[in-house]
C-alpha cells in the first residue's frame with residue numbers, strides 16, 4: 174500500500190473493535206512471580222485476595238493460562254463512547270524533525286479523565302457492581318486514576334472513596350473538584366479517618382503523604398467496611414489485562430495498513446499503559462512470530478527499572494498489602510516531587526518486571542527538563558498538549574527519530590500518548606520560568622532504601 178493512502182488518523186470501525194482482552198501471561202514461559210502473604214510469605218490464595226479485591230478481578234489477577242478474556246458487553250458499550258482511540262501518524266512532527274522515521278502515536282487522552290486509566294476503571298467498577306457491592310476505595314496521586322474511577326463509579330451507581338495524596342489534594346484542587354462532580358468523596362491522605370493514617374501522622378506530623386501511604390488507608394477502609402472492596406489503577410496484572418485494549422486496537426489499526434513497527438515506546442509508572450500497549454506485540458515476540466524493540470521510559474528521579482532491584486517488596490508504606498516481586502526502589506523510597514506525578518510509584522508491574530528481567534524489553538530514564546522540552550515541541554506541531562507522564566515517551570520517540578535522521582533509516586516508531594496535561598500547567602509554568610530542576614537519587618540513598626527490603630527467599 175502506498176505511503177499516501179495512510180491517513181493522519183487511523184480509526185477502527187465498531188465492528189473491528191476487540192471483543193476480548195489479551196492476557197500476555199498466557200504466552201510467557203517465565204510467569205510473573207506470585208503475590209505473597211506478608212505474614213506467611215506463601216502465595217496469596219484467591220480467598221485471601223477476595224477480602225481486598227472483587228472476586229472476578231481476583232480470578233483475572235491469578236489467571237496465567239487464558240490468553241483471551243471476553244470483554245463483557247456493558248464494558249464494550251462504555252468503551253464505544255470514547256474508543257477506539259485514534260492512532261495518529263505524526264506527519265507534522267516528522268517534518269519538523271526532518272527524520273525519515275515514521276512516527277505513530279496512540280492517543281488515550283480523548284475522555285474527561287484525560288488518560289488511559291478509564292479503560293481499567295470501568296472494568297473494575299463493572300465487576301464490583303456485578304458482585305453487588307456498595308462501593309470501592311482507592312488512592313490517587315496526581316489525580317488521574319481517582320478521576321477515571323469516579324467517572325466509572327458514577328456510571329454504575331457505586332460509592333467511590335478516594336484517598337488523595339495530601340500535596341496533590343492541595344496543589345490540584347481542580348482534579349479534586351472533577352472527582353466530586355462525579356460524586357466521589359475525596360479525603361487528603363494521610364488522614365485521621367484510618368488507623369494507619371493516624372499512625373503515619375503521629376510519626377511524621379506535617380507530611381504531604383505518598384502513594385504508598387494512601388494505598389494503606391484505602392485498603393484499610395475497604396477491608397473494614399461491609400460491601401466495599403479496594404481497586405488499584407496500575408501495577409496489578411488485572412490492570413495490564415484491561416489496558417491491553419490499547420495494544421489490541423493499535424495492532425488492528427496497523428495491520429489494516431500492513432504497517433510493521435520497529436520500535437514501540439511507552440512511559441512507565443506502574444507499567445499499565447506500557448503493558449497494555451505492548452501486549453499483543455510482546456505476545457508475537459514470545460511466540461517467536463515477530464520481533465520488536467520495546468522501550469520503557471521512566472523519570473531519572475524515580476528509576477525503578479534502570480536502577481531498582483528485582484526483589485519482593487511491599488506495595489504500600491503501611492505494609493498491609495501483599496508482597497510483589499518487581500523492580501523496585503524500596504517501599505521506603507520517597508521520590509523527589511517531580512512533575513510527572515503518575516510516574517512516582519516505587520515499584521513496577523510484576524509482569525513487566527519479569528519480561529524486562531528476561532531481556533524481552535529495554536528501559537531508559539530521562540530528566541524532567543528534557544521531557545518538557547519534548548512536550549512543548551510536540552504540542553507546537555501536533556496540537557495536543559501532552560501530560561508530563563506521556564511526554565517521557567515523546568522524548569524517547571523524538572530521540573529515536575533523530576537517530577534515524579543520522580543513519581537515514583526509515584524506522585517505524587509507535588509510542589503511547591497516554592493523556593493530556595491541562596491539569597499540569599503549574600509544571601509547565603515552572604518549565605517556562607526556568608525553575609524546573611530534577612533531583613536524581615544518589616546510590617547511597619537507594620542503598621539505604623534497598624536495605625529495608627523484606628527478607629524473602
Ligand SMILES: *Cc1c(COP(=O)(O)O)cnc(C)c1O
Pocket residue numbers: 287288289290317318406407408440441442443444445446447515516560562563591592593
Ligand atoms: C497514571 C498515568 C501514567 C502512568 O501509569 P502507568 O500505569 O505506568 O501507565 C502515564 N500517563 C498518564 C497520563 C497517567 O495518568
